[in-house]
Amino acid sequence: xxxxxxxxxxxxxxxxxxxxxxxxxxxxxxxxxxxxxxxxxxxxxxxxxxxxxxxxxxxxxxxxxxxxxxxxxxxxxxxxxxxxxxxxxxxxxxxxxxxxxxxxxxxxxx
Amino acid sequence: xxxxxxxxxxxxxxxxxxxxxxxxxxxxxxxxxxxxxxxxxxxxxxxxxxxxxxxxxxxxxxxxxxxxxxxxxxxxxxxxxxxxxxxxxxxxxxxxxxxxxxxxxxxxxx
DNA sequence: ATATTATATTCTTATATAACCATATGGTAA
DNA sequence: TTACCATATGGTTATATAAGAATATAATAT
Numbered sequence: 001x002x003x004x005x006x007x008x009x010x011x012x013x014x015x016x017x018x019x020x021x022x023x024x025x026x027x028x029x030x031x032x033x034x035x036x037x038x039x040x041x042x043x044x045x046x047x048x049x050x051x052x053x054x055x056x057x058x059x060x061x062x063x064x065x066x067x068x069x070x071x072x073x074x075x076x077x078x079x080x081x082x083x084x085x086x087x088x089x090x091x092x093x094x095x096x097x098x099x100x101x102x103x104x105x106x107x108x109x110x
Numbered sequence: 111x112x113x114x115x116x117x118x119x120x121x122x123x124x125x126x127x128x129x130x131x132x133x134x135x136x137x138x139x140x141x142x143x144x145x146x147x148x149x150x151x152x153x154x155x156x157x158x159x160x161x162x163x164x165x166x167x168x169x170x171x172x173x174x175x176x177x178x179x180x181x182x183x184x185x186x187x188x189x190x191x192x193x194x195x196x197x198x199x200x201x202x203x204x205x206x207x208x209x210x211x212x213x214x215x216x217x218x219x220x
Numbered sequence: 221a222t223a224t225t226a227t228a229t230t231c232t233t234a235t236a237t238a239a240c241c242a243t244a245t246g247g248t249a250a
Numbered sequence: 251t252t253a254c255c256a257t258a259t260g261g262t263t264a265t266a267t268a269a270g271a272a273t274a275t276a277a278t279a280t
Contacts, residue, residue, distance in 0.1 A: 011134035018137075022129035023125050027124055049239095051257075051258090059259095095195070133267095162228075162271080181277090185227085
């Protein structure tokens with residue numbers, strides 16, 4: 001009972017997760033909050049970006065289901081909701097290394 | 111000897127990998143070529159999209175370092191270059207399921 | 221040489237995303 | 251109440267990405 005539309009929808013939902021992770025600041029945020037929850041203020045300081053922008057990045061990561069938040073007084077604390085996301089990073093580093101290495105190989109051929 | 115600029119650059123390179131995976135058609139392609147290499151024609155048929163678009167998606171995935179290609183006669187075969195990418199999918203499905211489930215929980219509260 | 225097939229590229233247009241600045245909300249303290 | 255602090259949202263503009271159609275390349279076959 002799985003129709004074409006369902007499959008399309010599922011691929012789109014998956015793609016959204018990757019899109020949420022496709023920004024350097026958001027990756028930095030995810031890594032930062034992965035060990036323990038952090039307030040927006042802490043995150044803003046850590047990533048050295050504009051507060052309003054960080055706020056939007058956080059909202060996006062939350063909407064994607066990657067982070068969750070918790071209000072306490074004036075502060076809002078964000079934390080990693082799905083910890084397996086951290087496993088991506090090892091693999092991504094492998095891709096990055098392979099790519100950088102292939103560039104070096106090219107340089108040597110000039 | 112790792113300066114701020116290097117760190118920024120590394121996060122950007124990582125983000126590029128995720129960006130490459132942030133499109134439903136590209137995800138479908140990656141999955142399709144993960145077991146064995148496929149020609150562009152086969153891929154076009156499988157994903158049911160326009161050839162010129164698929165070609166662009168393939169170029170992007172190759173540029174990101176996720177796929178590699180091989181020419182044989184008239185055909186070009188693409189295959190998954192970094193197999194650990196497939197491990198992402200289990201985790202991504204987990205995120206998607208959690209998200210869908212939280213929507214169901216919301217529906218029941220209306 | 222010409223024709224054919226597979227794939228890639230160019231161009232245009234629509235849409236999405238990001239950054240920046242200003243303003244708004246929502247708790248807390250005085 | 252007013253003032254203050256942390257965070258979020260709105261508006262604008264610049265830039266990036268996507269889709270579609272047309273054209274170009276490159277390998278093979280005739």
